Amino acid sequence: AQSVTQLDSQVPVFEEAPVELRCNYSSSVSVYLFWYVQYPNQGLQLLLKYLSGSTLVKGINGFEAEFNKSQTSFHLRKPSVHISDTAEYFCAVSDRKDSSYKLIFGSGTRLLVRP
Amino acid sequence: DGGITQSPKYLFRKEGQNVTLSCEQNLNHDAMYWYRQDPGQGLRLIYYSQIVNDFQKGDIAEGYSVSREKKESFPLTVTSAQKNPTAFYLCASKASGVSYEQYFGPGTRLTVT
Numbered sequence: 001a002q003s004v005t006q007l008d009s010q011v012p013v014f015e016e017a018p019v020e021l022r023c024n025y026s027s028s029v030s031v032y033l034f035w036y037v038q039y040p041n042q043g044l045q046l047l048l049k050y051l052s053g054s055t056l057v058k059g060i061n062g063f064e065a066e067f068n069k070s071q072t073s074f075h076l077r078k079p080s081v082h083i084s085d086t087a088e089y090f091c092a093v094s095d096r097k098d099s100s101y102k103l104i105f106g107s108g109t110r111l112l113v114r115p
Numbered sequence: 116d117g118g119i120t121q122s123p124k125y126l127f128r129k130e131g132q133n134v135t136l137s138c139e140q141n142l143n144h145d146a147m148y149w150y151r152q153d154p155g156q157g158l159r160l161i162y163y164s165q166i167v168n169d170f171q172k173g174d175i176a177e178g179y180s181v182s183r184e185k186k187e188s189f190p191l192t193v194t195s196a197q198k199n200p201t202a203f204y205l206c207a208s209k210a211s212g213v214s215y216e217q218y219f220g221p222g223t224r225l226t227v228t
Binding site for chain 2 (some may be wrong): 090
């Protein structure tokens with residue numbers, strides 16, 4: 001069964017510093033990949049997605065992610081973070097062959113941006 | 116504005132009572148999903164529906180029930196059989212065709228004491 005690993009439960013970083021949030025998935029089957037952001041007591045908002053094509057994907061709020069098939073990874077990056085980026089970030093995968101388009105989520109990474 | 120609404124935002128119930136969480140969307144999406152979120156565990160799929168009058172169990176369906184009588188609505192009932200119902204519940208929907216992402220509602224925080 002597909003699984004998603006976000007190794008870092010919390011990542012503290014200073015404002016204007018770069019950040020990378022790591023995501024690895026287990027299955028070798030073709031997948032769609034997503035990063036979502038969640039602010040406290042709110043729903044999830046899509047940051048970016050990888051469906052096909054270029055392995056470098058740009059999203060909203062200056063975030064980008066790179067799909068690496070050989071390493072089954074989809075790490076999220078931002079060159080310079082703001083206080084407002086403090087939130088929880090979830091990586092999710094969907095099996096291309098599953099017509100239900102179910103999402104399998106990682107356990108989340110809490111990004112804490114300090115002034 | 117198009118979107119997904121979940122009501123209420125906070126819900127409190129006594130143990131042994133059934134409770135129904137509302138999810139409504141005006142995005143004209145065919146598929147709808149219910150997830151449960153617990154601290155440190157990410158989101159887990161409870162039930163999903165790809166078309167009216169049809170739904171399937173997700174990974175943690177025990178103690179829950181759903182209905183899909185209208186395209187816009189996908190209510191979730193948390194029954195007294197659910198052993199640990201206190202959690203944050205999120206509803207999502209997805210359009211048919213080439214759109215692959217799910218759109219999420221604001222969630223309902225259920226507390227059972």
